[in-house]
Amino acid sequence: MLLEHLHKLNTARDARLATVTITPLDTGEARLFLEGEAHDPSVAPSIEAALRTGKSGMVEIDGQAVFVNVYLPPPRIVAIGAVHISQALAVMADIAGFDLSIIDPRSAFATPERFKQTKLLAEWPEDALRHTPLDAYTALIAVSHDPKIDDFPLAKALESGCFYVGALGSRKTHARRVERLTKLGVDDKSIARIRAPIGLDIRASNPAEIAVAILAEIIQTLRTRDVAAGRGPAA
Missing domain, CATH: 3.40.50.720 (NAD(P)-binding Rossmann-like Domain)
Known part of the structure; x- marks a missing residue:
């Protein structure tokens, strides 16, 4: 995980904000998204599903296998x-x-x-x-x-x-x-x-x-x- 992402995750956790990372399996280059931010329409459904269910897992976006990791504040x-x-x-x-x-x-x-x-x-x-x-x-x-x-x-x-x-x-x-x-x-x-x-x-x-x-x-x-x-x- 990038140091920048770790810092953002820790900041979001302290502020009780949800975050999602999306990592293509072929490149391993993760992108991090905060709940409430505007997102690329191609990834928005996967982000919304993760935020709603609280479950991480494999999905396919634009024909590419990616891993969606969600971090929700404890309800x-x-x-x-x-x-x-x-x-x-x-x-x-x-x-x-x-x-x-x-x-x-x-x-x-x-x-x-x-x-x-x-x-x-x-x-x-x-x-x-x-x-x-x-x-x-x-x-x-x-x-x-x-x-x-x-x-x-x-x-x-x-x-x-x-x-x-x-x-x-x-x-x-x-x-x-x-x-x-x-x-x-x-x-x-x-x-x-x-x-x-x-x-x-x-x-x-x-x-x-x-x-x-x-x-x-x-x-x-x-x-x-x-x-x-x-x-x-x-x-």
Whole structure:
């Protein structure tokens, strides 16, 4: 690997940006691409496929065998609310390969006894998110069911371009949430990105089933997000 590419890869990793290298087998001369950059149309489909699936491998481009190597930031989930849904999700997220953090200022709920090794921040989201920054490889779920706790991180997640933003509550509850977010200055297009009611509609009826529905929707969104060359993840 070229020293220049290694430097770019390390810089991108620190900034939680995805990168792809494409190396023709006959020459071994790799090219490196950052997610969101405009690309040669001939390589764009291979780059998009790699970014979407996270899988490296052999492909053919213009009749030439090349190896596509993808480097994705580890996807993570930030859960607002140390509730029963978060307890169930903590186990499932780890199995699925997601790093999970839980934020809840209610210290009676956010206890190590309830969440074992899960990262807990018993702080208000306004404070916690200063050292837990959100980005395009973060999914944020608001499940505290308390507007004083949920609304700020929802607005922050939309502003930060999180690939998934979901919120617990009925359609009536969400309608009131939309009114509050609008007053906070969040535009209609951004608000429309919120998945509410949260999770895939699998008729979930208890916290564990709701956690399954949420995780499934997060994975679906991650693997189908818009990664078109020159645009990056959908905003």
